[in-house]
Amino acid sequence: MKFLTAIFTMILAFFKILIRYATSLSAQLRIDRAARSNTVDRSPPSPAPPVLANLQNSNMIDSLMSPRLGNRRFAASTARCAPAASELQSTEVWLPRPSLVNQNPAHSNSLPRLDKHRVHERSESSNGRKKSEINNKPQRQMTDQERKRQYRIALNFFNKKPERGVQLLTAWGFVKSSPDSLASLLFGRRGLSKSMIGEYIGTLHSPYHSLVLKYFTGMIDIRGLEVDVALRKAMQFFILPKEAEKIDRIIQAFALHYSKSNPKRTSNFRGGWDTIHLLSFAIIMLNTDLHSPNVKQRMTQADFVKNLRGQDKVNGEKNGEDIDRKTLEGIYDRIKKDELKAGDDHVAQVQRVDRAIVGKDKPRLTETPRRLVCYCRLQQVADPTKRQSSTARERDVFLFNDMIVVAKGVRRGSTSMVGCTYTLKQWTVLLGAHVTEFQRGQYEFGLTITCPNKDKIHFNARNFEDRCHFVADVTESIREATEMEQVRLEMEMEHHTTIRSDNQRDSGLPDMDESMKLSNGSNSSAGSSSSSTNNGSSFRRLSFNSLDSGVVEEHLETC
Numbered sequence: 001m002k003f004l005t006a007i008f009t010m011i012l013a014f015f016k017i018l019i020r021y022a023t024s025l026s027a028q029l030r031i032d033r034a035a036r037s038n039t040v041d042r043s044p045p046s047p048a049p050p051v052l053a054n055l056q057n058s059n060m061i062d063s064l065m066s067p068r069l070g071n072r073r074f075a076a077s078t079a080r081c082a083p084a085a086s087e088l089q090s091t092e093v094w095l096p097r098p099s100l101v102n103q104n105p106a107h108s109n110s111l112p113r114l115d116k117h118r119v120h121e122r123s124e125s126s127n128g129r130k131k132s133e134i135n136n137k138p139q140r141q142m143t144d145q146e147r148k149r150q151y152r153i154a155l156n157f158f159n160k161k162p163e164r165g166v167q168l169l170t171a172w173g174f175v176k177s178s179p180d181s182l183a184s185l186l187f188g189r190r191g192l193s194k195s196m197i198g199e200y201i202g203t204l205h206s207p208y209h210s211l212v213l214k215y216f217t218g219m220i221d222i223r224g225l226e227v228d229v230a231l232r233k234a235m236q237f238f239i240l241p242k243e244a245e246k247i248d249r250i251i252q253a254f255a256l257h258y259s260k261s262n263p264k265r266t267s268n269f270r271g272g273w274d275t276i277h278l279l280s281f282a283i284i285m286l287n288t289d290l291h292s293p294n295v296k297q298r299m300t301q302a303d304f305v306k307n308l309r310g311q312d313k314v315n316g317e318k319n320g321e322d323i324d325r326k327t328l329e330g331i332y333d334r335i336k337k338d339e340l341k342a343g344d345d346h347v348a349q350v351q352r353v354d355r356a357i358v359g360k361d362k363p364r365l366t367e368t369p370r371r372l373v374c375y376c377r378l379q380q381v382a383d384p385t386k387r388q389s390s391t392a393r394e395r396d397v398f399l400f401n402d403m404i405v406v407a408k409g410v411r412r413g414s415t416s417m418v419g420c421t422y423t424l425k426q427w428t429v430l431l432g433a434h435v436t437e438f439q440r441g442q443y444e445f446g447l448t449i450t451c452p453n454k455d456k457i458h459f460n461a462r463n464f465e466d467r468c469h470f471v472a473d474v475t476e477s478i479r480e481a482t483e484m485e486q487v488r489l490e491m492e493m494e495h496h497t498t499i500r501s502d503n504q505r506d507s508g509l510p511d512m513d514e515s516m517k518l519s520n521g522s523n524s525s526a527g528s529s530s531s532s533t534n535n536g537s538s539f540r541r542l543s544f545n546s547l548d549s550g551v552v553e554e555h556l557e558t559c
Helices: 002-038 050-054 060-064 105-109 116-136 144-160 162-171 179-188 194-201 207-218 227-234 244-261 273-291 301-307 325-337 346-356 464-502 514-533
Strands: 372-381 394-400 403-410 421-429 434-440 443-450 456-460
Touching: 144 162, 144 194, 144 464, 162 179, 162 194, 179 194, 179 207, 194 207, 194 244, 207 244, 227 244, 227 273, 227 325, 244 273, 273 301, 273 325, 301 325, 346 372, 372 464, 394 464, 434 464, 443 464
Parallel strands: none
Antiparallel strands: 372 394, 372 456, 394 403, 403 421, 434 443, 443 456
């Protein structure tokens, strides 16, 4: 009996404790509800997905969670609330990671990922601000030296490929794109190859080039001159191309300009400018016949007059009249006495230097883009660590815009560069080279040119000023060669990109390579065939760093 009473007392005490705990728990819940109801800005909790609620008491949730959330548990009634406005305006916007292919809702609460769309928009806006800031920043103005170098690079491209040179001259603002502006530049600027000018203005089947030719010939003053004298003056500004059709096009433009400049002389010909055109072409042929070393039998005066018999005629006539005999005889005598020659340019000067230098393995110096920058005499130093006589190893140095040539002058009884012969000693290109100065022992004004192959050429100048000028010229020539190569590579890349985009098919597949086409063609043809068959005392230095530089106009008295 006592035992049962004790058990009942223990049960009663247990229920009292349970009721007390339940009362405190309910009171705490009421307090929490009151606190949540008093919070005005608090958003209601988002309901958890039903599948996720079923997995809350399962151990599988740990395997579905991100490693960063592996030690945390999901709350059924306290799911993630909607973000506040301040959170949406933050730099990074966080969203749940996209669900997998099986559309498991449990993945929606794994580690958040950055909203790529919002970030992309923000990055575009920030990039736009950066670009606008960059565009608004003042561009660095090119120095006068850099502008001159850019001009020389454009001229170099014109002297190699006229169309490309005109493109650069126009793009860099040295000339307007109008035909008259370009004709003015070709007519009045130095440093342009006259042969390339002739090639450009003689371009066929181009209205733009025809206008350039018209404006170009219109700038030549040939008023009051005989036809051959006027033609001689016109050829001082260009060299006729080798193609006969281009020659005829230029001569035709010359004849039209001559007829407008000399109306009285033109009226002496029945055919007008057409007869002048024919006569001018005959003068070109006569000049070649009388002065070409390849012609053995020369044309006589009688032959020249006979060839032009009955050629003064109006269009449509079969038999015309003869051109005045005295006029033809005067033309023949003047052409025979003095050959028609083009005007001097930087290419002609390089040709004279090329003829004067002799030696084994001499490079070909005569190139239309190449020009002589300066010519001077320096003492070549074999070893800067050893002494040598002050008069030993004197060298004549020819600095071009893309290479340097070291030679030894041989006296021929002349005091000018034209009458001298030079023996080649050394040469190197300037692309990839660099120059430094040194002072050691007796070599007070020393300088070293490091070649692209790491060979070194040592010189010693006569004074500080000579070294400064020569080092400045070499440095500028190296920069010009380097920047020209960079521009060439950029233009080649742009050209190949344009061709590739033009040849791209609409389907998106690349075109077949030309080599594959050729190989397939050769294989098919082979298969078909097989199946069917089964130094001096005076020293003078010239340097040209202006926009008009490129042509030496005086002989050097240094031999």
